[in-house]
Amino acid sequence: MIAIITNNLTKQYKEKTAVKDLNISVEEGTLYAFLGLNGAGKTTTIKMLTGLIKPTSGTAKILSYDLNTNIDDIKKITSISPQDSALALKLTVFENIEMMALIYGLAKKDALEKTNGLIKEFSLEEYKNKKCSTLSGGFQRRVSIAMALVSEPKILFLDEPTLGLDVLARRDMWNVIKDLKKKMTIILTTHYLEEAQNLADTIGVISNGQLLFQGNLVEIYNITKTNNLEDAFVKLCGGNKDE
Secondary structure (H helix, E strand, O other): OEEEEEEEEEEEEOOEEEEEEEOOEEEOOOEEEEEOOOOOOHHHHHHHHOOOOOOOEEEEEEOOEEOOOOHHHHHHHEEEEOOOOOOOOOOEHHHHHHHHHHHOOOOHHHHHHHHHHHHHHOOOHHHOOOEHHHOOHHHHHHHHHHHHOOOOOOEEEEEOOOOOOOHHHHHHHHHHHHHHHOOOEEEEEEOOHHHHHHHOOEEEEEEOOEEEEEEOHHHHHHHHOOOOHHHHHHHHHOOOOOO
């Protein structure tokens, strides 16, 4: 089943086109990675797909719901862990997750159960009562993703989930994401080639707001006639750096 399909999805800001005529198809139960440099249009795309901003033109179907007419239904089945942390840094790990559960309307008892379950799932027991301001970047991202899972989404959007993390923390986060892949459809944005290579079932290479290629690694290597993702990425982008 197709989880997401877009039809000429476009976002225009005055004279700048952030995303132009985007056409993607995402299979349910897979991980789709948008791979591109800073400013390529990755974050704008997922903001449109999650209803945070409206497209200028074009449309999309999210599990058969129309982006332009069924946005409330889409918000019920999707969730996002944003690039910029949405954590309340003065609150503890437990308080952040519980607050999100209460925002979603869970009763106090259910919110407690949900919070403790996510703390266990993300191996946060040791940090449960620590303020988020004291956590490393990697553990702050864990809390952010845990909060995004409170609503039990069918589709999870991860915007640059390992941005700013060191090598060990990045690998640790990859393991977390691989576990999540078994449970839901994931859309991930990244500018790390190795990240896309290790996590994605399908890679969408995006530059200057335009999708240059969509496919798996074998298809990317075949079309670029190379077996190195960095060389393939450069060839697809024509060697041009995004604005």
